[in-house]
Amino acid sequence: MDTLFLSRLQFGLTIAFHYIFPPISIGLGLLLVVMEGLYLKTRDPLYHQMTRFWVRVFGLVFSLGVATGIVMEFQFGTNWSAYSRFVGDVFGSALAAEGIFAFFLESGFLAILLFGWNKVSAGMHFFSTLMVCLGAHFSAVWIVVANSWQQTPAGFHLVARDGSARAEITDFWAVVFNPSSLDRLWHVLMGAWQAGAFFVLSVAAWYLLKKRHEAFARASFKIALVVAMGASLLQLVSGHSSAGVVARHQPAKLAAFEGHYATGPGDLALLGWVDESAEKMTGLAMPGMLSFLVHWDASAPVTGLREFPPADRPPVNLVFQSYHLMVAVGMGLIGLAALGLFFLWRKTLESKRWLLWAFVFSVLGPQAANQAGWFSAEVGRQPWIVQGLLRTSDGFSPVVSAGEVLFSIVLFSLVYLMLFILFIFLLNHKIQHGPSEEDLTVGRQRA
Amino acid sequence: MTAPLDLNTLWFALVGVLFMGYAILDGFDLGVGALHLFAREDQERRLFLNAIxxxxxxxxxxxxxxxxxxxxxxxxVYATIFSGFYxxxxxxxxxxxxxxxxxxFRSKQPHPAWRAFWDGSFSVASVAAALLVGVALGNIAWGVPLDAAGEFAGSFLGLLKPYPLLVGVTTVALFAMHGSIYLILKLEGDLQARVRGWAQNTIILFILCYVCTTMATLLYVPHMTAYFKEHPVLFLMPLLTMLAIANIPRELHRGRDFHAFLSSCAAVAALLALFGLGMYPNMVFSSPLAENSLNIYNAASSAKTLKIMLVIAVLGxxxxxxxxxxxxxxxxxxxxxxxxxx
Structure with missing residues (x-):
């Protein structure tokens, strides 16, 4: 095992673990704004109780996001120094902007959100919730901009320096609004809203099943279900338009999504397996559907993987499987949210125990889809670390030894495993403890 | 190269200001961490944690x-330092x-073993973080082996030289002092009186470290004083640093705790400013091959990026x-x- 492989493994591990938390923060942040807004509007103490409970959960999720996020900020330098030298002029600005515009906003107002209940007015507290939610969304903006630049670089030129080359900015706005930024940002944010909404749905459904805190659970469920339905449908739209951008700018990635080798009309697989040595996808597919989705014409040609030398192709089956997992889960979430809304409208939701159980486990859905989606996006870009410009194999830190990376991977694995167990343990503790009756009383007094 | 305020110098200063902000602010909470285990009961430790x-x-x-x-x-610099000091x-x-x-996590369970574990983690991690940051700064000042491509060419054990370790210990002492003064502001009664005693000890410890580091720098790290010798007016800076440090016990003695804390903030800022002036215009000294040093010109992004970032900074x-x-x-x-x- 060499430094390159281990560094990729470590980056994958640490980003995957980190990426459990920020999407929940973003989605839950939005729900907190809705809940606290409803409290200010209606003065119903139930909404105060809800806000208090979900703020406590938010604090726990947020702290893990911060603890694991610091690692990401520095890992470009520690493990990907050649990449950092190549992209610093472009990529660094986005990262610095994230710190200045997003993290300070988020962490500053989080203090008021968590500890400021008796220190500021109700209006000021709501404003802080709004700012935390905004900060969480901003952090997604800048990191997605930076990552999208790696997918579809724009607004730069290559400059020779001491025998090597690096990318330098020519047009900041072209970097920010590179061809894939907006579609991917939308896609990531909807994924985050789903993560937050299904997280709340899961806890609320469990309370309903156990007949505990029912008024609290019903109200939480309703708000989260509306957000979950909206986000899941919008996710379908953004997924479609994201795939369109991939088709135009990263044809090898799109071809890998569908295991499409020969340029020509493309099929849309529902299930399948790609044999990379035989260059063949076997499975259940809708003929011409890929061409139709990309070009609105079932017979239009879609670029196949054979247009690319094998050295320039991503690992096809891996990308195919993770992409299809994401799509399948996404479709399932739309169905689940729709069923939930239907039975809620029929007022029979709480008698459908199987559906409530499905909601309890639905928290895993957006998590799986978000992870699989990132995996498809990043592995689908291979062998490039910056599409068409720098290969991943040229991006790692030459001065770091495989042994050093192995050492840090082992440490990360142990520490993250422990953090995950503790996170689940503490989350479970908070859920078992439930919303506090005292918060209801305080809400009544304040109203 | 000696133009008084070009874009690169401005960014050197701005990055410096961000790290100064970090040292002043996180400095006191790292310091609180360093002192955390000296607090005896759970109640006292909770007060410490909630102070930050x-x-x-x-x-x-x-x-x-x-x-x-x-x-x-x-x-x-980012690429060299972070990969080099992996x-x-x-x-x-x-x-x-x-x-x-x-x-x-600490507050989430009342069990004594749970709390003791997180108390220990918090304190050890705080001391380690302060020490490591200090050792890294010490190495950057002392000089590390860099090759012609600006890559680190040394080893991890090579980073554990006496001077960087001294800077590391000084950093821990500085933050412990800074943290203890912050705690005086946030606490009251009996506990506050005890922390006052700790503040005195940490001030003495820090001043000892500070004197040793200053002597070592003057004797063994001549390139850190070269810029001062070229611009003698800058010797005001170490003078101001000494005044800021000396003012801390004076203010505490007079019962003006908040002024003491401001002085302590000023001392942290001044020490980093000294470090920055000593380095300028270099950012990482290369030793033994000084010509491989990274400076604010050969390590920088393009002027266009620095200008864009300036707009971001001015807005943000x-x-x-x-x-x-x-x-x-x-x-x-x-x-x-x-x-x-x-």
Whole structure:
């Protein structure tokens, strides 16, 4: 095992673990704004109780996001120094902007959100919730901009320096609004809203099943279900338009999504397996559907993987499987949210125990889809670390030894495993403890 | 190269200001961590944690943003240092992770063993973080072996030389002093009186370290004083540093705790400014091959990027300062434990 492989493994591990938390923060942040807004509007103490409970959960999720996020900020330098030298002029600005515009906003107002209940007015507290939610969304903006630049670089030129080359900015706005930024940002944010909404749905459904805190659970469920339905449908739209951008700018990635080798009309697989040595996808597919989705014409040609030398192709089956997992889960979430809304409208939701159980486990859905989606996006870009410009194999830190990376991977694995167990343990503790009756009383007094 | 305020110099100063913000703000909460185990009962330790409770997270953002700004403005320094000091930075990252979760997790269970574990983690991680940051700065000043491509060409054990270790210990002492004065502001009664005693000890410890580091720098690290000798007016800076440090016990003695804390902040800022002036215009000294040193020109991003970043900084920094100030204002005064406390 060499430094390159281990560094990729470590980056994958640490980003995957980190990426459990920020999407929940973003989605839950939005729900907190809705809940606290409803409290200010209606003065119903139930909404105060809800806000208090979900703020406590938010604090726990947020702290893990911060603890694991610091690692990401520095890992470009520690493990990907050649990449950092190549992209610093472009990529660094986005990262610095994230710190200045997003993290300070988020962490500053989080203090008021968590500890400021008796220190500021109700209006000021709501404003802080709004700012935390905004900060969480901003952090997604800048990191997605930076990552999208790696997918579809724009607004730069290559400059020779001491025998090597690096990318330098020519047009900041072209970097920010590179061809894939907006579609991917939308896609990531909807994924985050789903993560937050299904997280709340899961806890609320469990309370309903156990007949505990029912008024609290019903109200939480309703708000989260509306957000979950909206986000899941919008996710379908953004997924479609994201795939369109991939088709135009990263044809090898799109071809890998569908295991499409020969340029020509493309099929849309529902299930399948790609044999990379035989260059063949076997499975259940809708003929011409890929061409139709990309070009609105079932017979239009879609670029196949054979247009690319094998050295320039991503690992096809891996990308195919993770992409299809994401799509399948996404479709399932739309169905689940729709069923939930239907039975809620029929007022029979709480008698459908199987559906409530499905909601309890639905928290895993957006998590799986978000992870699989990132995996498809990043592995689908291979062998490039910056599409068409720098290969991943040229991006790692030459001065770091495989042994050093192995050492840090082992440490990360142990520490993250422990953090995950503790996170689940503490989350479970908070859920078992439930919303506090005292918060209801305080809400009544304040109203 | 000696133009008084070109874009690169400005960014050197701005990155410096971000790390100064980090040292002043996270400095006191790392210091509180260093002193944490000296607090005896659970109640006292909770007061310590809640003294930094609402602000430690925002304080750490200064480091993250400083790292981002370093990446953007001086990618060569970012790449060389973070990959070159790999094991040290990994330990720093683990330290910061443990600190963050220790603060968050400790209060979640009342069991004594649970609390003792997180107390230990918090304290050890705080000391380790301060020490590692100090050792890294010490190495950058002392000089590390860099090759012609600006890559680190040394070993991890080579980083553990006496001078960097001395700077590391000085950093721990500085933050412990800074943290103890912060605690005086946030505590009252008996505990506050005890912390006053610790403040005196940490001040003495820090001044000893400070004198040793200054002597060692003057004797053994001549390149750190070269810029001062070229511009003798800059010798005002070490003078101001000494005055700021000397003012700390004076203010404490007069019972003006807040002034003492401001002095302590000024001392932290002044020490970093000294470090920056000593380095300028270099950012990482190369030793033995001094010509391979990274400086604010050969390590920088393009002028275009530095200008764009300047716009970002001009828009962002006033916002950051305004809400940082608001948060500190809202949470001013003595710590009181309530239902939402750690």
């Amino acid at each position: 409770g609402p602000v430690w997270d925002g304080n750490e953002v200064w480091l993250v943003t400083g790292g981002g700004a370093l990446f953007a403005a001086f990618p060569e 094991p040290a930075f990994m330990l720093l990252l683990f330290g910061l992770i443990f600190r963050a979760v220790a603060i968050e 920094v006033p916002l950051v300062l305004s809400y940082t100030a608001s948060i500190y204002w809202i949470f001013r005064g003595k710590v009181k434990l309530d239902a939402s406390s750690y």
